[in-house]
Amino acid sequence: MEYRIETDTLGPIAVPASAYWGAHTARALQNFAISGIPVSAHPHLVRALAMVKSADARANGELGVLSQDKVRAIRQACQEILAGKHHGQFCVDVIQGGAGTSTNMDANEVIANLALEKLGHGRGDYGHLHPIDHVNKCQSTNDTYPTALRLALAAGALELAEELEQLASAAMAKGTQFSGVVKIGRTQLQDAVPMTLGQEFRAFGNTVREDCARILEAVDLMLECNLGGTAVGTGITAEDGFQRRALAALAEISGLPVRAADDLFQATWDVGAFMHLSGMLKRAAIRLSKICSDLRLLASGPQNGLGEISLPARQAGSSIMPGKVNPVIPEAVNQIAFAVAGADTTVTMAADNGQLQLNAFEPVMAHVLLQSIGWLGAGAASLRTLCIDGIEANSQMLRTRTEASAGVATALVPSIGYAAAAAVAKEALRSGEAVVDIVAGKQLMDLVSAKSVVDAAMAGGGTRMPGSVG
Template identity: 50%
Template sequence: MNNFRKESDLLGELQVPEGAYYGVQTQRAIENFKISGQTLSSYPEFIRALGLVKKAAVKTNYELGLLPEKLYQAISQACDKVISGDYDAEFPIDMIQGGAGTSVNMNANEVIANIALELLGHPKGDYQHCSPNDHVNLSQSTNDAYPTAIKLALLQLNEKLAKKLAFAVDSFREKGKEFADVIKMGRTQLQDAVPMTLGQEFEAFAATLEEDISKLNNNAGLFVEVNMGATAIGTGLNAPVGYAVLCARNLAQISGYPIVSAPNLVEATPDTGSYVIYSSAMKRLAVKLSKICNDLRLLSSGPRAGFFEINLPAMQPGSSIMPGKVNPVIPEVVNQVCYKVIGNDLTVTFAAEAGQLQLNVMEPVLSHCIFENIEFLCNALDTLREKCVVGITANREVCLAMVRNSIGIVTALNPYIGYKNSTQIAKTALETGRSVYDLVIEQKLMSQEELDYVLDPKNMLKPHN
C-alpha cells in the first residue's frame, strides 16, 4: 500500500502508483483502454505538442491576469520539462480511447500539475496548490487543446516525412544519372513498346515522388489553423475575451509554426477536413510508391526466366526449399506498408464522417492512423533507399539484347513506310521469329543506310525531325 497514493475524481477514489506523475484520470484510462498496444509515448512529437499547447495556454492565462506569477512560472517550467522529452514514460495510455481525447488531455494536465507541484515544494497529488483542471486546464477544454496538439504534432511529423521522401527522390535521381546510357525496351500493358533508357525510367520514379513533397507540405499547411479558445463547442465559454487570438499568437511564438486562430470556432471544433486531405496526400504517395516497388520487382525478375534488366541487392535467402533463390524482400515490405497506409486512409475517412453536431469524438483513431502512416512511410522510405535503391545495378547487355530482338521498334518505321506496312512487318517477325531489320531490307521498304539511322535506339529516345 505504501507504493501507491490515493486520488479521487467524479467516480470516487483510485490508487495511483506513488512515483507516477500522472493521476487518477490517466489511471482509469490505462485500465479502460487496452486496444492498440501503442501508447502516447510511442509518438514523442505528440507529447511535445501537448507540452507546447499547455505552455501557450498558461502564458495566455497569465497575461490576461488569471494566474499568479509563481504558479505561472511553475506550470511553464513543467511544460518545458514535458517538451524536452524527459517525461515521455508518464504518458502510458493507449492512442485509441473513447471520450474524444479527454484521457489524453487529462494525462497532460496531471503530469504537468505534478511536475509543477514538485517545483513548488509540494508532494504529487496535492492539487489544492496546483490543479490539473483549475490551473493547467484553465480556459481550455479537451475539445480545443487536444485537436490543437494533434495538428502541432502533425506539423512536426510532416517535416520528418518530407525530408525522408526527399532523400528517396535523390537516390532514384542518382540512379537515373548512373543508368542514363543504358538502352532498354519500354513496355505498355506488359508488352514491348518502344526503346528508352533505364535512366529515363529511374528519373521518372524520382519525378513522380518529388511531386508529393509539395503536396504533403501544402496539405500540412492547413494544420496551422487551430481552435484554441473554443473550449467545449466553439462558443468560448469559460475563456476570457481575447483568449483565442492571444493563445494562437503565443503558440506560434513558442512553437515556431505560423499558428493562427480559426475565424469561426464553432465550425472549427468539429471539423476534421484538414486530416482528411492530408491523409489523402499520404495515400497518393503510397499508391505511387507501391507502383514503383511493383516495377522494381518486375525489372529484377528472373534471373534466367524473367526480365532481369536490373539487380536488386541480395538481402537474405529466399526459400527454405529452393537453393540459390533470392527474393525482392525490400520492395515487398514497402508494398505492404503502402497497403497499410491506404487502409488507414479509409479509416480516417470514416472517422471524419462520423462527426456529429458540435464535435467529432473519433479523433483518437483518426489521429492514430495518421501518426502511424507517417511513421510507417518514414521507415519504409529509409529502408527502400538504404537497402535497395542505392545498391541497384543494371544488366546492360540484357537490356540491349531485348531492344535488338524486339518487334516494338517497328513503331519507329511508321513515318517512313506507313502503319499498314509496319503492321505487316511486325506480324511476320512475330510469326517467323525473324528480325524487323531483315524483313524491311528483304522487302526493300527502306535502304540499309536509312534503316540503320531510324532503328538506332538512341534516335528513338526523344522527339526528332
C-alpha cells in the first residue's frame, strides 16, 4: 500500500494515499479500535455532517470570509456525500474519546480532500484548502457535532414513525378483520370476560399509534441547535451573522425547520433532548415487546397451548423436534426491546457524567440512539410484513370456548346480582354446563333473556339489560 505523509500538531503520520481522510482520522483509528463499528454504520449521521458542513460553507461565502471557489468545492463534496458516496471514508469508531472531535475531523478531512480534487489539487495538499481553516471555519466540534447528531436523530425518528404508523394500520386492519371473533379476555392470566379478538388487535394498533405520536413530539426537540456557539456558547471564532446564515442554509438543505437554541451556553452541554427521545424509544420498544409477548402467548400450542391465533410459519423451529415452528418474528422484536432498554440506561449514564460546559459522551449516545431507531424501524417492518399481516384466527375454537366459559357469568351480574352470578360461575366450572342453562334451570332468568345478555357480551359490546334501549 502506498502512503502519503501528513502532519498535525503531534507531528507527521502516514496516511494511505488512496484515503480521503487525513492525519487526525489516522490517529483516531489507532486510538479507538474499540467496537469495530465505524461511524459509516449510521448513514443518517454521515449525511447530517455533510449538511452542516455545506450550510456552514454557504454562510461563510455569504459573509465573504471564504472564497467562492472554495465554497463551491466544499459544497460539491458535501453533495456527493449526501448522494451516498464516500461513506466508507467515515471510518472512525463509534466509541471514541474527545466529544466527537474524531468524527468531526474525519468529516473535515474527507470533505477537504474531495474539494481539493475538484480544485485540481492532490489529496493532502492543504495549502490550497484546509480541513480546519476552511471546512471547519467558524465552527467547533462542540456545535457542529451535536447539531449533526440532532439532524440525524430527527431524520431517523421520522422514518421510524412512518414504520410504526404502518404497523399500527396493519394491527387496526386485523382488528376489523377479527371484529366478529369472540373470545374470553384474561386478567392476571385468568379467564375474565368476553371480548372480541378484533378489540384486542385494535388495542394493539392504538398503542403503537400513541407511541408514534410521542416520538414525533420528541423530534421537535431535536430541531433546536447550538450551531454558532462554537466551543462553549460564546461564539468565539465565528463571524457576526454566521449563526443566522448557517441555520437558514441548514433548514433549506435538510428540509427541517431547525432553529437556534435560546441559550447557547446551556445548549452546548445539555443533552436533555437526547434523554427525552431515548425515553420515548424505550416506551415504544417496551410496549411493542408486550404486544409481541401477547402474540406468542395467544399463538402458543398449537395443540396444548392457548392456540387462539396462528402466526405465519417462517422457518423450521427445531433441530431435534420435527414439525415444530416457533414465533421467531415476535421473539426477535422482544430482543430489540431489551437492547433499546439497555441503550436508554447508557444514555442516562452518559448524560449524568457530562461536566461543566460540555458533555464528552455524546458519541456513545449517538451510537445507541441511532442503533435503537434503526433496529426498532426494522423490527416494526418485520413484525408487520412477516407476522401481523398473516395472522389467522382460530374462530370456531374460540367461540366454542367462550360459550362454555364461566367468564360469561359476569355479563349477568346486572340482571341477577353478583352473588348469584358467582354461584352460577362456580357451578359451571364444576359441572361443565353452559352458564345460560344453569341460570335458566335456577329460574334466575328465562333462557331467551339470558342468551340475549350473554350474546351481547360475547359480541364485545358489554352488558345490556333485557328490554333496555340501545
